Amino acid sequence: MAIDFNTRPNWIPWPPILLIAAGGAAYLLQRGFPTSGLLPDWLMSFGEAVLALGLAFDFWAMGVMFLARTNILPNRGAGRLVTRGPFTLTRNPIYLGNTLLLIGIGLAFSALWFLPLALLAAFLVDRLAIRREEAHLALRFGAEWEAYAAKTPRWLRLPF
Known part of the structure; x- marks a missing residue:
């Protein structure tokens, strides 16, 4: 079934599905093949900060x-182009937050399976959702979207 990007970016809400799948798979792998105790306390504390940043x-x-x-909702059409707040740092603050959340869990609990699965989920979100959302936004908002996309990175602009 073809998607009319003018109306919606996707039929399936991939990002929450991929977040839950990655988190669930990492949890099950951690139960079967534990990595607990492999990280120093300072790195686990850093993980807590990353988890909080993601949230x-x-x-x-x-x-x-x-x-x-x-x-x-990632499978519904955008009503407005939002370019303020966290959207000044990244075009995808929720997806960045979800990725940081999974990485933070992995570090904070020394559950290292979360790390590669967070990166895999981010890659899949990029391919299955972000690129389609960007096509949708380009059709809906034209030059306004193009100007925003030209100055704001897809994932993150660091302040230094």
Whole structure:
């Protein structure tokens, strides 16, 4: 079934499915093949900070989208182009937040299976969702989208 990118970016809400699948697979692998105790305490503490940063990106982006009164579901059409808040740092703050969340869990709990699966999930989100969402946004918002995409990276702009 062909997707009309003018209406919606996707039929399937890939990002939450991939997040849950990666987290579930990592959990099961950790149960079967534990990696606990392999990381020093300082790195586990760093993982807690990464986990918190991931949650902060998720909630900040969702709040900004809610205040802009636009759709947050990845398989529905965008009502507005949101370019403020976390969207000034990345075009995909929720997907970045989800990736950081999984990496943070892996480090904080020395559950190292989360690390490669977080990267795999991010790669799949990029291919199955982000690129389709960008095609949708380009059709819906034209030059406004092009200007925003030209100055804002897909994943992250570091402040230094």
